[in-house]
Amino acid sequence: VVGFAVLLLLQLSHAEVCPPSCRCQSLGEAKGLHIDCSSRQLREVPALPLHTRRLYLHNNSLSWVPPGALDGLRGLEEVRMSDNPWNCDCHILYLKLWLEDISAASLANVRCASPAPLRMKPLRQLTGNELGICKRFLPIKCLDFFWRDLILIAGVIITLILVAWALKFSKKLVCQINLRQYDSRR
Secondary structure: OHHHHHHHHHHHHHHHHOOOOOEEEEOOOOOOEEEEOOOOOOOOOOOOOOOEEEEEOOOOOOOOOOOOOOOOOOOOOEEEOOOOOEEOOHHHHHHHHHHHHHOHHHHHHOEEEEOHHHOOOEHHHOOHHHOHHHHHHHHHHHHHHHHHHHHHHHHHHHHHHHHHHHHHHHHHHHHHHHHHHHHHHO
16 A cells, blocks of 8 residues: 555656646656657747656657757657757757767757758758858857957056056165165265
8 A cells, every 4th residue: 555655646746747748657666757748739848857768859840949958857768859840050059969969869860941951951960061150150259258358368467567567666665765764874
């Protein structure tokens, strides 16, 4: 009876964390959850329990995944994300890199739906050169870092010059005081 009550409690706790648009199934006490969100016309990835082991998001309307949205799912054993209209612009980089780390098999089945030149291209074959818009972002960010660093370097140089001038001035002052004291003793 106690074992049944614990099992029922585990099922209820898993049901509470299951995304409302998905079906969840326990894989055993310590094995985690099987989350099936396939064929639900999802436009965004729902909040997922950290103990997800199998995640099915195929055949939806997903076009991108926000950076960091899947980072907490460290124990995943299986992921399916194919048959979604993935928009392969700069925003797809997070998903590509995440799938490279988590599931190369799933990455092989994910294909771009847009933009037109990349239509039906496997995500794993996507290169940085094909993400033309991303190239425009880099110089701006690099330029911001350049100006910030330039201002910091200028501030350090000005501070060093002021410290050197103060030291030189203080030495002259000390020398003048010593000379006056020497002259007054004569």
